[in-house]
Amino acid sequence: MRVLFAVLMLLLSCAACDRDDVAPKPRTEGAGRAVAPKSNAPSVTISGDDRAADLLSWEVPAVVLEPDQLAAARRSAAKAVREQRLYADAESAIPLYLAILKLAPDDEMARAGLKRALGELLKAGDVALAQTDHDEQALDRAHEIAAVARTVDPADPAVILYLTRVDVADRLLQLNEQGEADLRDSRLGEAMDGALRKFRAVLTLRPGQPRAMQGLAAVESGLIRRAEGAAERGEFGAARYWLNQAAPLRPGSGTITDAKARIEATRARLVRSWHDEGIAALGKDDGLAVARGKLADVLRIATPGDAAAADLRQRIELAAHYGLFRPGQTFTDAMRDGGRGPQMAVVPHGGFRMGAKENEDGASKAEWPSHYVRFDRGFAMSRSEVTVGEFRRFMQATGHRARSSRRGHSIVYDERSGNFVRRSGVDWRSDYAGRPASDQLPVLHVSARDAEAYAEWLSQQTGHRYRLPSEAEFEYTVRAGSDGPWPWGVDMPPLGSGNLTGSLDRSPSGRSWSNAFEGYGDGFWGPAPVASAKPNRHGLHDLAGNVSEWVADCWHEGYRRAPTDGRAWLNPGCRTRVIRGGSWASSPAQTRSAWRMSASADLTNARVGFRVVREL
Template sequence: MRILACSALLLALSAAGCGGDETAPEPRQQVPRPAASAKGPAPSVTISGDDSAARSLNWTAPAVALDSERLSAARRDAAKAVRERRWYADAQSAIPLYLAILKLAPDDTEARAGLARALDGLLKEGEAALAQTDQDEAALGRAHEIAAVARTVNPADPEVIVYLTQVDLADRLLQLNEQGERDLQASRLGEATDGALRKFRAVLALRPEQPRAMQGLAAVESGLIRRAEGAAERGELGAARYWLKQAARLRPDSGTNADAAARVEATRSRLVARWHDDGIAALDKPDGLALARSKLADVLRIAQPGDTAAADLRERIELAAHYGQFRPGQAFTDALRDGARGPQMVVVPHGGFRMGAKQEEEGASKAEWPSHYVRFDRGFAMSRSEVTVGEFRRFMQATGHNARATRRGHSIVYDERSGNFVRRSGVDWRSDYVGNPAADDLPVLHVSARDAEAYTDWLTHQSGHRYRLPSEAEFEYAMRAGNDGPWPWGEGRAPPGSGNLTGSLDRSPSGRTWSNAFLGYGDGHWGPAPVAAGRPNRYGLYELAGNVSEWTADCWHEGYRRAPADGRAWVNPGCRTRVIRGGSWASSPAQTRSAWRMSASGDITNARLGFRVVREL
């Protein structure tokens, strides 16, 4: 509402909010309280062309049916309404009654005194409403309603004039705040030109420490800081410093700017690390020297003098130019205390990648967002394939572990007759996908997350090296193997030999086909294949997408906000819901994407789920 404005005050407020420079106006002097007078001009009123605003400026007293015989009763009713603080809402309220009495008896001193008391009480309520307008916009509507009543009753009363001025000031503050907030939404911050900053400063010049304007000022500061952080993310450190300097002028003692400067510095460090990793990754590609040197130039542009990452990348580029680049991929097995050998492990190179789905990726879910950069400071070794039935059998024979499906007496298997997955008794880790005895070279199925972790604990004890389930970051990093496309092989259809996937050419023993499959693809298997039956990926690892889905060490989270950036498992103590990664022999194409992830109780077992292990180096 924009309805009440004393002319002189309106000019003063307009000057505070519409000047041409960036300097905040001087605080306005307190309006002196006019001396009480029965005479004098009524305040000048500005009325907008909005009919609704004009209507809210006026108040018509409710009609009171009154004659001379009922004057005494009306006086009593009006006095009672004053005691009950019922001022104007209906014909039984104090002000309508007193106005009706005075219309019949203009010289009724008791009615005049009562009307003055009612007006005084009404103005006190209006002042209480005005005191809430900084926190509650609805209170301003109440203050306007009271203003219309007061103006109708006695527009020349000095108390009414002061109150109308206060309402006008509240209107102006609301208008400036709303204009500032619209500027904020449109990213017109106004650090150098007209915009949100000027509006909020104008409010604070009129009412220092006004909460809404202070909040707006903090929002402008946040907007400038976001610009600084965005510039830093793009590697524009000069622009980032400029925006931080602008933000620092707004609230010098808040500490916010120092925190933002620390984040900008952290971003600089992350960019240096990322470009360092990109340069190293480029050296592993044919004719990658030019790209690596370009990344080194990026690093040197923003790195602090003496930065070790810049020195390391320069040294590696020199080595690659003259002697070639050392390539990870070494395979090994650990000797176990019982004389056997552990699973065959493959060294995965350290480095960084963008984890999660791209925003526009088809089939992606919100659980795969936001895409974020993850960097591994150290390489790690991952078993080249899923843990087999034979490998798990050695653990079971050595420890007597009571596996979940064995203890429960059943698991979920594939039923060829119905084409569905059903619960079947007597099925455990020794069983295949339909519940028959499993061959030793098949991936072990029907194991819970705790069964898998018991196996890794046994390997750790037997080998003297730390074995564990992979984090989901490690799993996706190993699956992508340097590829940032939606599929482990990149873009487009699955090429032949991509793994044991749901292909349209696959047939079950009774001739069933998949209703949702990779078109034109077949791998000759319905159900899990023996491990390492397909082709390894670039890191020398098999079936990360296909054959069986796999347990990871992570607890389930609905998305990646606040996820670790160093590749560690994201674990909440005592969590019961875990992350499953990698598509299986019976997964839809969307579930075979590199970013796909699913939640599951850590106690479930079924014919599509197994695991592999990681060894720390």
């Protein structure tokens, strides 16, 4: 008994620390805390304050008994005990025995009978207490029995023990009710006060008590809901915290494992969603900032090494330099007239040293000083020179009048003299000798302004910006990572390097070059059909040979104060432009990667064509 009292007092002192711990209110009829007196029936008044057990009282039903009725009363009382009619009315055992002892205090039979009745009463109380965990009305019965037992013999150790147990049952009910109220108000008590403390206090007194166990499960569910809500908001640190709070509540239940799986599914769903939103943003104007924000969201919640995060980061990196393209990718743009634009290759961003080295053979002061240029963004360049067929579509669509057509002549190669001469009737439709050109040949006899007009038409047709390459872009692509004098390095060109002037080449009448790469031949005299030679590392053909090409820059005598970001170096209204790249009729020195030449923007001849760049 002392142990049980000690546990009760410890629980009460602990519960007194709860912030919302208040004395229980008197029980109503529905709640079982007060039983209204009935006519001709015993009345039980029970305080709801379990710290005031001395307020428990029971009105003994009035029994009218004369001395000559004692024997009959003893028999009636004994029968009532056997029939378990213990205290409810004047014909019950305890009221009868109390009435007998009032008349005959020394009646041993009555004392023994009352003792038996009290024992049966406490047994009934035990039954009621055993049901209080799941039947709140059973606690009402236990309280009634407690009031009767206290009236019969408050000093009886069995009565004191029973009263203590009733107090514990009261406290369990109070704690459960307080815990359930906390649950309704979302005071789960995971850290300080709240439902969890209440239910744990119940389980300290009554391990495994079903109502408290259900409350504990409800707290666990509430914490899991908080974790899942945090996960939906992308707050996975908070989700982990709430799961850690929930984990010790019901070890082995499996609910935490299931919750972790759901939260990881939420993480994966959010990562996929933000990944897809980031990629979608990359296809929109100024969408790079949005995509980077989505990447930050993904990285905040993704696990290390997440493939979606790595993919989005790579796509953003590529988009920053190439838009929606990839280095080395080839593509053509759709045109409004139903056709396709030139085949383009994506050139990777990067840097290189532009210009000739100080001791480079054949270099001129116009190629100095060598300087570092870096492209922060990639670009697309047409894989070959613009062809006669491609230029024809432009001319037919726009009615543009090319410079050579307006002037009525251009410079061609004359086989008979072996020289370049002016010839009438030659325009963009002519080949290097002035004859009608095949559609697969690079277009010749076009000026820088003709080339720019073609690029402008492409821009209008495709909705993307096409233009002539800058000098820096041309040299960057022709070098393709090489820093030697020629694109292939320092030695003689390997076979298949391009349409160059080789000592093995022969004209239709058997002429040969007097200044050529010794021992080299490519089988062509005059321009070859585009892409006849092997592409370089960027997938581009004929940059070092076939025909020289117009670029966007105005001519400057050297590179002092030249742009270092790859932009064209322009001056308003300039009439002298830059030509780059060797041709089928260029000397080896003119085939070097750094070679450049000035020319009037109106120049047309049999050695100069062009290609285009498309911004990404």
